[in-house]
Amino acid sequence: MVLRRSYTRRNKVRQTASQLLTKDTFENHPETLPEWLNKEYRNFESVVTHPEFPCYFGMSGQQRGELRYGYITHDDWSGLLKVLEEFNALFYQQERLIRHGFFLFVEPEKAEQPLEYYRDYFWRVLQYLHDHDQYPWPEGYPKDPDHYLWNFSFAGEPYFAFGNAPAYKQRKTRDLGNSLVIGFQPRLIFHKLEGTTKGGAMSREKVRKRVEKWDKLPKHPNISHYGDVDHREWKQYFIGDDAELIEGKCPFQPNS
Numbered sequence: 073m074v075l076r077r078s079y080t081r082r083n084k085v086r087q088t089a090s091q092l093l094t095k096d097t098f099e100n101h102p103e104t105l106p107e108w109l110n111k112e113y114r115n116f117e118s119v120v121t122h123p124e125f126p127c128y129f130g131m132s133g134q135q136r137g138e139l140r141y142g143y144i145t146h147d148d149w150s151g152l153l154k155v156l157e158e159f160n161a162l163f164y165q166q167e168r169l170i171r172h173g174f175f176l177f178v179e180p181e182k183a184e185q186p187l188e189y190y191r192d193y194f195w196r197v198l199q200y201l202h203d204h205d206q207y208p209w210p211e212g213y214p215k216d217p218d219h220y221l222w223n224f225s226f227a228g229e230p231y232f233a234f235g236n237a238p239a240y241k242q243r244k245t246r247d248l249g250n251s252l253v254i255g256f257q258p259r260l261i262f263h264k265l266e267g268t269t270k271g272g273a274m275s276r277e278k279v280r281k282r283v284e285k286w287d288k289l290p291k292h293p294n295i296s297h298y299g300d301v302d303h304r305e306w307k308q309y310f311i312g313d314d315a316e317l318i319e320g321k322c323p324f325q326p327n328s
Contacts, residue, residue: 089144090151092158095137108251109143112177115249126245126282133173143177149197152176153204156256160229163260171261178252180238190237190252191310195323197254198233201226202327209326217306217322221299223259224309224324230259232298235310242313243287262298293317 087097087104102110120130133139140162142155159174178193207228209215214222223230236253240246280291292311296303306322 088151089142089148090154091142092155093141093143095134095139098141106143108180109177112180112249112251112253113141115251116175116177116253119248124282124286126279126286128279129171130173133171138172140172140174141177142174143179144197145179149200152197152201156201157227159256160227160258163258172258173261174256176254176256178254180250184238184250187237187239187313190235190239192323193252194235194237194254194310198224198324202324215326217324217326218304220301220303220305223298223305232257232259232262232305233309240313242289243292243311245283245286246311246313259298290315 087093087101093105097105098110098113117134119125120127120134125131130139140159142152142159144152156174159172162172176197178197181189202224205226207226210225210228210230213225213230216222224233225231234246234255234257236246236248236255238247238250280295284290292308293315294304294307294311294317296308298305304322306324307318312318
C-alpha cells in the first residue's frame with residue numbers, strides 16, 4: 073500500500089508555469105506545484121478573504137473559485153504568454169459574464185527588496201508581454217500611455233493591471249504576501265460598473281472607503297476612474313506607499 077501511494081505521487085502530472093491554475097488546483101493538487109507557490113497562495117487567500125478586506129469583488133471571486141492564477145520564476149517567464157491567452161479565452165466560452173480576475177505570482181526574493189525594485193519588475197513583466205504579443209493592439213485604445221484612455225493590452229484584450237508587493241508597509245491592501253503579485257482585470261469585467269456610471273461610482277466609493285479604513289491612509293492622489301481626462305491610468309498600476317503624486321514618464325514603451 074505504501075509503495076503504491078508513493079508510485080502514484082511520483083507519477084502525478086506536474087503543473088507547469090504554462091498552465092492556468094484554479095482554486096481547485098491549490099486545494100486538491102498542491103503536490104503538483106512548487107512549494108513557494110503553495111505558500112504564497114495561502115498568504116494571498118488569507119488576505120483577500122479577510123472579512124474586512126476592502127475589495128468585495130476579489131473576496132467573492134476567491135470564495136467562489138472564480139479567480140485564476142499563474143506563476144513565473146526569475147529564470148523563466150515564457151509560460152506566461154500561453155497562460156494569459158488561455159485566461160482571455162475564458163470570456164469567450166461564457167453564456168453569462170463571470171468577472172474572472174487573473175493573479176500572477178512571481179517567485180519571492182531571498183530577501184525583501186525596496187518598493188522601487190518591485191515596481192521595476194512589474195513594468196518589465198508588462199513590457200515582456202507586450203514585446204512578445206502576437207496580436208494587434210485593440211482598436212479604440214491608444215498606445216500612448218500619456219493618453220487618458222490608454223490601458224495595458226495583451227492578445228487583443230485591454231486590461232487594468234496592478235502590482236502588489238511585500239514592500240508596502242502602509243498601503244496594506246497592496247501587500248498580499250512575500251511575492252510580487254500582479255493582478256490583471258480585463259476591461260470587460262467592468263461592464264455596467266464603469267466609473268462614469270452611477271452604479272460604478274457607488275461601488276468604487278464603497279471600496280475606497282474600506283481601503284482608507286484598512287490602510288489608515290487617504291486615497292492615493294493618482295487613483296481615479298478610467299475615462300477621467302485629467303487622469304493617467306498607468307499611474308495607478310503601481311502606486312506609492314504614501315500620498316505623493318507619481319511624477320515622470322510611464323516606463324512602458326509601446327512598439328510601433
